[in-house]
Amino acid sequence: MSCRSLRDYITAASLRASFERHLGRKFEREVQLKPHHKPYEMRRGWAEVLAKFAESEPECKKKEDEPVLYFRRNVQLSETREQQIVTFCSRALEMLLIDARSSLFLDRCPMTAERSAELAGLGFAMDDGGFDQKVHTVDWLRTHLEDQLPTRMSDVIRGPMLLGKALSGFNELESRVVESWKKGSAILKANGVDEVRRHYLTKLRESTPCYGAAFFRGLIERPGISPLNIKKVFNYLLSGAPDTEVLVGVNSEFITIIDASKHDLLLVQKIRDCTWRKLIYSSEEIRKGHQHLLFLSFPDEDYIKSRNEFITGKAEQLASMKMNILHIFSSQTMLLNAMLNSVKSAIKEEDDLVAEELSFFLAYSHMYYAPIIVLKNTCLRHPPPVC
Template sequence: MVVRLKLNIAASVAPLEVCVYLMSQQAVRLQADDGAELTATQLQQCVMEEEDLGLPPLAAQVFGIWMTSSHLEIQLKPHHKPFHIRREWRTLLSKYSSADEEQVLKDEPIVSFQRNVFFSKKDEMKIRDPRVLELLYEEAKFNILEGRYPCEASDYDMLAGLQARLELGAFDAEIHTPDFFRSHISEYLPDHVISHSWSLISKIGGKASAEARIIEQFRSIPSGATRRKLVRKYLEFCWSLPYYGSAFFHSQVEQPTRSVLSVFYRPDVPVLVSINGHGVYVMDKVARTVLLGLSYDELAWDFARPCQENIRDCMPCIFLQFQAVEYGMRVSKVLQVFSKQSALMDALISSCVEEIKRRTLRYGDEMDAPLFDASDVDDALVPLTTVTRREMPDSCLSNKLHRLTLATFNEDGECIKKMGSWSFSK
């Protein structure tokens, strides 16, 4: 669900019209008499009270108010005032994004009603309200199609088949032809999957083509499958992804180099850092694959400000440290992630760790309960397989340390291997 605020920044007293857009493109218009002073909590309540949506009180815990653009995404705290955040948006972009001056001037953020990053997946899996599940499905589908939830090619096909059934109804061979899906392919698969599929020119139109794979999945869904089960099946798959329900941060990491001189000629790799209540994940922004994924019990982190803050290209960073075994010796690896959003990442990681501590005290051993309730799994539908692939070297869920510039420390804290800019440190 997306909320667009058409704000007249010069008018701080006049009523504001708020247009609420669901990710399904459904729109709701709201009128806020004192819109400039409306808090995120009050705006959320206005959305929830809209009769056509029919959301239950539980939705106040599941969803939150965000302000986002292609450069910056922020979940607002309950007391934040969206009008004030919008008025200061250019300042926030200058501080927390790498947008240039022209991009800052043209940027138009949206206020979004989307999943609360602090809402636990364990609690989400207990939800039965179809209206809440539909909103979660729409958001999960958006993240899948944007490539923010990397998964295997066969998984994308399976999800596309579920989506087709949900949106098109039962399979009809006369309507749902390869030509039909070829002309709508971007609605069912992420761009990086489409570009890879179309690069295999010899396979276009054959059994291995993207449209043929979607049709195969689509037609395999039992005719008696209900919408509720299909929505839940889609979400169950997404719940199996460790980075489900994350906040995303635009960042960059150094490419590995073979010599000290080559560090000057290799641009940094753009990455998305995905942070949720389970851990931190560094994803290649182009290839849409996980380079490094660490749960909170596997990592230590630190935030560092740039040594020359007045220089635009000198960015703050987050250090991610984790244990590894190398040549039979236990060592520590450290990845340096550069981002103007490092302070935001540091704050979110700290909040997630504190939340884990609170939940551990509250639930105790229940924190280790199985991810899925077997009674919810419909054996007639496609089985969940992604979780079992995490140890496969070529899996999108496997760490790819060879593609990262890492420093290595022994158990005494001595740096025994340096790469990239680490090579210049003492």
């Protein structure tokens, strides 16, 4: 892709048009290629990939399946490393921005209405330049809001219109869009569009736990109650309620579960707090109606709250740990399990490195620092030990 054509895809409107042309159909599975994978060979052997990772799919559906190759952000790219890359490489910044906006328009970045309004303001600054009060009226904003956000998010922010005309002035959320746009305009004037793009990525990263995640399709058993009431969900998990189609997101920190139809965020858990086990059925069992299963275990909210208060010194003791178990049925269980294992290993390596550096610091700190005793107005420093 040439530099010019790449920049043509950066605007939100261009991304939306591209999705309507090419990405309108539902993606059943997504595979992140590793450095040693060769895209052409993967395409040629796609039938083998489906045979291994899509056993439960009908044969007629497998024959019609056609893979699409596209660039995505590496799931295990850390926030620190991303910030380093986008600071010095404008081309990488452009590609990460395209990936981030594609996830947003695919409704894979659930966030509050306030956050989405602020994100839209920065998006307008990138695509339409500085805010102009004479041009960017309430009519203009309500007409173009879907250029920056998925329809579902736009509908929450946008005020009433009749025949293309606003029936009222800026509401609270629209005013937040304008204020964010003005801030983006100041950044644009002072530092250029790349700096606005960096602020956009930072805002998106801070607004959703799904940033940079890979997604897997699956089903969970869920009763007809509020999805955010985790305790009731698990009390009635086996109540016979219809299965709910979900998207399971995995990034370098969180595992998230999104209702695929309502786009509600059902679950957010840190991967370091979770354990899991896969149950894989044979081809014969799959034909009988069984489906691969992932058992996801994670501590309840009371324990997590107690642990955080204990760490910060607000509580003297930890609450007893209670674990929740969620059953995720998916033909992509093997891929999901492999991704979780990979991320957990990366987290462990990072923790081990931090522990090693801390141990080194504590072991040698006495050579460089001396304790200080303060007596009224006199400061006496203990001499450092002789090494």
